[in-house]
Amino acid sequence: MARHRGRGMAAINYPIGMNLGGDPSQALVHSNPEGKFTVTLSAIDLGQGMKQVTRQIAAETLGVPIADVYVDTADSDTGPHDMGSFASRGTHRVGNAVAAAAKEARGVMMEAAAEELEVNAADLDTDGRGNIHVKGAPSRAISVKDVAVAAQFRQGKTIAGRGIFLIPLSEVNPETGEMSPVSCYAHACLVADLEVDDETGEVTVLKMTSAYELGRAINPKMVEQQLVGGAWMGMSHALFETPEPYYPDTAHGPRDFNEYVMPGPGDICPHDIAVLERPAPDGPFGGKGPGEMCANPVLPAVANAIFNAVGVRVDSLPITPEKVLRAIKAQGGARPQGAPGGRR
Amino acid sequence: MLEFRKEYFKDERDDRLNEVGQPRQRQDMLGHVTGRTRYFDDHAFEGLLHLKVLRSPHPHARLRSIDTAAAERAPGVKRVIRAADVPVNKNTLLSLINFGKDDEPLLAADKVRYKGEPILAIVAESEAAAYDALTKVRVEYDPLPAVFDVEEALKSGAPVVNETYPTNAFEYHEKYNHQKLRFGDVERAFAQADFIVEERYQMSPIEHAPTETNGSIAAPETNDRFVVHTCTQALFFSLGTAAKLLDVPSNRLHFLGGTVGGGFGGKVDSLTEPLSILGAMLTGRPVRYVLNREEEMLYGCPRGAERHYVKDGVMRDGRIIARKVTSYFDAGAYTRLSSYGAVKCIAHIPGPYTIPNVHAECYCVYTNRTPATAMRGFGITGVDFSLEVQMDKLAHKVGMDPMEFRILNAYRDGDMKAHRREAHNCALIECVQVAAEKASWPIRDEYRRMNSMTGGGGERAVIPPTATDEGGRIGAGRPATSTPPRPPPPTVAPPPRAPVPAAAQPRAPQPATTQARPAVPPPPAPPPPVAPAKPAATPQHGATRFSSVFGTRRR
Structure with missing residues (x-):
């Protein structure tokens, strides 16, 4: 009886946004009289960071510091329509709507600044620190605050913008399946190193090593939280979770977290991640979205590593100790497959 | 540990940005880490009532009678809500984007189709009073034969789960009982392949297990409207669903949310909002309906089970020349979003490879x-598990390194995908290269030099001649599943109990509109006959007018 090391990998891509499109998002952006901006949405922050992603996109587009932008969501009376937070659509769809709204608001702001500075708006730029200046002449400048005061009390202009992003709904051909599912994909490859106990069937994941391509990472720390947490969920899906452990038999349904088996803090393993950014041609600053796809490569990588460790294929999720042990017994014992690409 | 590999695709990016790409702290972080962020359940209302539902103990049964007399007299009970109180008691979530037929009641009216299906709701002064009153409701059931396995459900003679779809399969394009994908000629390619690998994969259901369970609080406002605090993942989706079921104009509902304690997809179905609002309408008081943990675990709608049969033809040099996939998504008793997930699955096949x-x-x-x-x-996780385990088996079969095998078959810019759109913005090869490098997994130089930007298109952009077929035509008899289902391999633990048996002979041709089906004749016990259902087209339950509701509303 022994514990066998194994290593497996998987590679995946993931469609960004609702399949077939037809899932619009709207955004409103407006300034108060001091040049402080509010982004108004009906998008949902599930903890993934919807508010912060849209805040950074708005600040970048407006050309103002992040502290000068807050995001207000979700109120159906004030926030314009959005399909919802699902299908990895937040960054791409809502982000694009916010960028469009912020661009329109920026246009008014620059016109107002041009009137104050008595120049052409096309000759102006923002410095990202709360000022607007003539290109090539940083001393000819006005603060965003002074522009907002002037727009509100002297010029009678609304520094505000509306944005919508919609990928029109695609048809699906009944005969061939021809369709336009989405406009861009994220990508990933993940290596799982683990250990299988051939006496108990238990699997311990020791390390994950991965490369994720997500388009532009709008906020690197939030990308990290998604990838670390998502991969952990993938490990949980691979080895632990189901309310129907003998599906299609419905028995043994869990009633609480004592009965719904999930990994605990002690089961978390180190995860070494590389992020690649191939900007989406139609994403906000090239952003795609890491939300869903980060879990997906873990399931097959773990299954493949178990095969590598003991030579059994468990093709039914979750890969519980019972299934591993039965498979090892049916095979007449563990059969380590050697080291694909070396082993740590 | 996380590192950025900025050298990849640097020509496609302008990295001179101020805010985008910066690791800024989230605007809501302080509230979250100090426990002061307000979620839907952090809103206090004077006179708050609590709603709980009675759930079916049977997976499939006809409702013979419901006696609520004792429950209505129970202490603290303000209102019992029955199916007839729901203004429009039939909906399908995706009707908001005009996809599929209404197939699900808010409260079961004539029969229950899954264990845990809500039959009625009780609104009371406390949760304890509501639970207590639920025990006083008397329901008589006529149990019906049930089916739990997707392939059994498609067989002739299987119990009809949901009369809206009498063959137990969602109807695509009003024409087929499945969604098709056809690209080239797999059978001819299989005949030319050096190896064929055919396997079966199964994903069991998975629970979202959010920290915050599904819930909402609805309260009458003084202006003829209702305010609703909710943890929905889709504010207007839930508002639209509630407005339809309750037959009110959308602007009479004011939804507030946006800060949610974990969703993962389990808070799109608007499980609680319609009943909270209806409770507020019927009592004139604020009503809170929150699933307890057991309800969330068992009846709060999981990720559905999927079964995939994958058959591949591969050449000795590692090129995959044909891939055939037959997939079954287990929707459970009602459509919800599974019909959409199945189309997303089709769009994803054959994975990020050019085949x-x-x-x-x-x-x-x-x-x-x-x-x-x-x-x-959704629609991808189970497919990726199946395809990527299959890829490992194929690499093993042809004796290739699994990393190199992925790179060899990876899609590249300009390639034609099976859904007949050209690939662009690809990056699979680069991800494999970087992961291999980081994991010290050696790959040969020629594979290290490949990239997604070159080598695609040309011959790889051609749409091959493709034959179409009429298999699975609705009303034309048994679906033509061309991959014969195989028994589970011995490595899978056998379930302790066998699924409900069903007749194996082909289903006789039936018109699509036929509702009545012959009873299932399985041993051990003969099931009760299945009574004919009402025609699906007519509105089934509940008044569409609102007069009884208006009478008790507080202005």
């Missing part, structure tokens, strides 16, 4: 279990 011949069919199948819904990776 010249692809054939796939995906069925959205009804069974007598909790309706499934979306979850993180």
